[in-house]
Amino acid sequence: MSMPDLSRFQARGLETCFHGRHIDPQIYAGLDGTNWRLQDYIARGGYAALRKILQGADGGVSMTPDQVIAEVKLSALRGRGGAGFPTGLKWSFMPRQFPGPKYLVCNSDEGEPGTCKDRDILAYNPHIVIEGMAIAAYAMGVKTAYNYIHGEIFEVYERFEEALDEARAAGLLGDRILGSDFSFQLHAFHGFGAYICGEETALLESLEGKKGQPRFKPPFPASFGLYGKPTTINNTETFAAVPWIINHGGQAYLECGKPNNGGTKIFSVVGDVNRPGNFEVPLGTPFAKLLEMAGGVKGGALKAVIPGGSSAPVLPANVMMDTTMDYDAIAKAGSMLGSGAVIVMNDTRCMVRSLLRLSYFYQHESCGQCTPCREGTGWLWRMVDRIEHGKGRKEDLDLLDNVADNIKGRTICALGDAAAMPVQGMLKHFRDEFAYHVDHKTCMVAQTV
Ligand SMILES: Cc1cc2nc3c(=O)[nH]c(=O)nc-3n(C[C@H](O)[C@H](O)[C@H](O)COP(=O)(O)O)c2cc1C
Numbered sequence: 001m002s003m004p005d006l007s008r009f010q011a012r013g014l015e016t017c018f019h020g021r022h023i024d025p026q027i028y029a030g031l032d033g034t035n036w037r038l039q040d041y042i043a044r045g046g047y048a049a050l051r052k053i054l055q056g057a058d059g060g061v062s063m064t065p066d067q068v069i070a071e072v073k074l075s076a077l078r079g080r081g082g083a084g085f086p087t088g089l090k091w092s093f094m095p096r097q098f099p100g101p102k103y104l105v106c107n108s109d110e111g112e113p114g115t116c117k118d119r120d121i122l123a124y125n126p127h128i129v130i131e132g133m134a135i136a137a138y139a140m141g142v143k144t145a146y147n148y149i150h151g152e153i154f155e156v157y158e159r160f161e162e163a164l165d166e167a168r169a170a171g172l173l174g175d176r177i178l179g180s181d182f183s184f185q186l187h188a189f190h191g192f193g194a195y196i197c198g199e200e201t202a203l204l205e206s207l208e209g210k211k212g213q214p215r216f217k218p219p220f221p222a223s224f225g226l227y228g229k230p231t232t233i234n235n236t237e238t239f240a241a242v243p244w245i246i247n248h249g250g251q252a253y254l255e256c257g258k259p260n261n262g263g264t265k266i267f268s269v270v271g272d273v274n275r276p277g278n279f280e281v282p283l284g285t286p287f288a289k290l291l292e293m294a295g296g297v298k299g300g301a302l303k304a305v306i307p308g309g310s311s312a313p314v315l316p317a318n319v320m321m322d323t324t325m326d327y328d329a330i331a332k333a334g335s336m337l338g339s340g341a342v343i344v345m346n347d348t349r350c351m352v353r354s355l356l357r358l359s360y361f362y363q364h365e366s367c368g369q370c371t372p373c374r375e376g377t378g379w380l381w382r383m384v385d386r387i388e389h390g391k392g393r394k395e396d397l398d399l400l401d402n403v404a405d406n407i408k409g410r411t412i413c414a415l416g417d418a419a420a421m422p423v424q425g426m427l428k429h430f431r432d433e434f435a436y437h438v439d440h441k442t443c444m445v446a447q448t449v
């Protein structure tokens with residue numbers, strides 16, 4: 001059997017982060033695709049924040065863990081993994097006085113379709129994550145941490161391992177870092193490619209060597225996390241934002257974005273655009289600007305956008321063109337900023353067919369623990385499949401909505417919601433296309449794929 005031609009999946013440079021088309025970048029600043037090593041990072045001012053908290057800046061005084069957490073709270077940094085939870089607040093939940101091991105975990109699983117920002121951080125600026133995690137560990141009194149890296153990007157895992165070796169050799173990881181009392185060990189771990197292992201408790205199970213299935217909550221990881229010990233989990237981009245906050249102050253970070261939405265955010269702009277790629281821009285940047293940076297819509301006029309990864313509800317073009325890219329504005333528009341994957345669709349796209357692809361993904365990735373998710377995601381997929389293939393019934397539209405409603409909020413983890421929300425978003429904004437498929441047994445838009 002001959003190998004399929006995979007060349008169209010190869011990065012051509014435009015898709016990566018080092019194209020220089022960012023606005024006020026903090027994480028991707030100064031990257032050229034080769035300057036990922038420790039010496040390069042230090043030349044860009046790297047590890048100054050870690051020095052600042054441990055030794056004081058310019059001979060000044062060091063920072064206490066409480067001061068570090070206060071700065072992160074002031075910055076209004078919100079978790080970049082999907083939910084947008086305030087990072088400083090999450091760090092304050094860690095019971096610092098707990099006698100015994102406590103853990104810090106970086107979530108580099110990045111399985112959300114459309115999202116490809118964390119792998120670029122790890123590949124092209126790995127030390128910024130190491131420094132951010134060391135600062136977080138200091139703030140929360142943690143001595144051991146893991147970075148859980150998606151299993152299908154093994155070369156990124158190997159790159160991160162190399163960066164860890166460099167940091168250890170330079171005394172930036174290990175015992176008594178930079179001559180201080182602070183000791184911190186960081187290890188990389190590669191997953192095996194299951195989307196559900198990005199869910200934080202499934203990730204912990206997988207890290208413990210078990211089947212990656214989400215845990216019931218409560219208890220939350222802050223009290224019962226890795227090996228049953230207090231654990232804080234943050235996304236790669238969240239940790240990567242921390243050195244800038246410490247170097248420049250929480251207030252400066254806050255002012256770089258919008259109130260309640262501090263700093264920059266990396267958006268993976270994908271789909272029907274001329275220059276897909278990762279773009280780092282301040283939160284609050286108009287969507288229209290981001291689209292322009294990605295070279296505008298390819299192959300037709302803008303029809304719709306999924307603004308925060310495949311689990312975010314779709315929004316029509318007119319709504320998107322009026323909104324800014326931040327957590328609060330996208331929520332007000334009826335969707336979620338999520339992981340920051342911006343999936344652009346032109347007017348040749350059939351929404352039934354698009355939803356079919358999404359529904360297939362979620363039924364395939366359900367871990368099967370809870371009935372509403374295990375059975376419901378399959379029902380959704382099969383219903384959309386029959387509508388797409390001209391076998392839909394009039395009552396299917398309400399039934400789709402009803403099944404989605406019965407999954408939402410009734411499962412152990414949020415994958416159930418993630419499967420239901422795209423269905424409801426599509427029906428809300430593009431119901432006519434679904435009805436047309438049922439009535440005419442064919443599609444109302446020209447298909448190009
Ligand atoms: C099904 C599912 C998949 C997820 N995948 C990821 C992921 O790949 N990366 C990630 O950082 N968070 C993912 N999350 C969110 C994590 O559970 C968790 O909220 C996040 O890592 C916390 O980090 P943050 O506060 O820095 O955002 C996922 C959640 C769910 C329900």
Ligand code: SF4
Nearest residue numbers: 367369370373411413
């Ligand atoms: S919601 Fe789905 S993925 Fe999450 S635990 Fe239940 S069955 Fe597993």
